[in-house]
Amino acid sequence: MSKIVDLSHVIEPGKTGRKFALEMIGADSVNPNVVRLENQWYIMHNISMVSHIGTHIEAPYHLLKDQDDLADLPLEKLMGPAVILDFKGYPKKSAIQIEHAKKAADKAGGIRKGDIVFANLGYAPFYGTDEYSGTPYFLPETIAWLADQGMKMMGVDATGVEVPGSEQHVSHHALFDRGIPLIENLNNLNGLSKPRVQVFAFPIAVRGLESFPVRVVALED
Secondary structure: OOEEEEOOOOOOOOOOOOOEEEEEEEHHHOOOOOOOOOOOOOEEEEEEEOOOOOOEEEOHHHOOOOOOOOOOOOHHHOEEEEEEEEOOOOOOOOEEOHHHHHHHHHHHOOOOOOOEEEEEOOOHHHOOOHHHHHOOEEOHHHHHHHHHHOOOEEEEOOOOOOOOOOOOOHHHHHHHOOOOOEEEOOOOHHHOOOOEEEEEEOOOOOOOOOEEEOOEEEEEO
């Protein structure tokens, strides 16, 4: 029997650190022809938010205006086999180098063409705390090596992959220049018992939008 694991954080309005506001409205304020049953609860919401919040996906359009936005991301990039690379225990704010990635990939049985690659840095339990800012990061050459092995999408249990202080966004470019989307703030990777799973991560398809929260689900046989 397959095991389903939710790899996303719950978004708690008012506790996100970034703008996320819900305004409850009655459905009749949108549709004046609504007919309510007696004591019927029938609501809608206005939402005001930053697109990069919680567990979210970033499309290449985030940095490259002529590349895929959320509406253009091919569905085959957002689902399929995933390999979980274990980077737990690395020093705070240290660089994940090619040799580290090779070691983790070998331990997981290798990276295959068309794999989603999820990096378990061991920081999901610290999400929302100061400790979370101490995650290791990925050098652009490490990301390029992962891409050369066949990676089609990357995900991390961290706020990102970027080299600290890089205003050129070199690590993001290492992904986006190759058309590879990135998922940030993954959760529950420790809940997976196998290094290979099936993953589904579908954001809403919005033309002209670079990022949005995403529900990431792993299916483990």
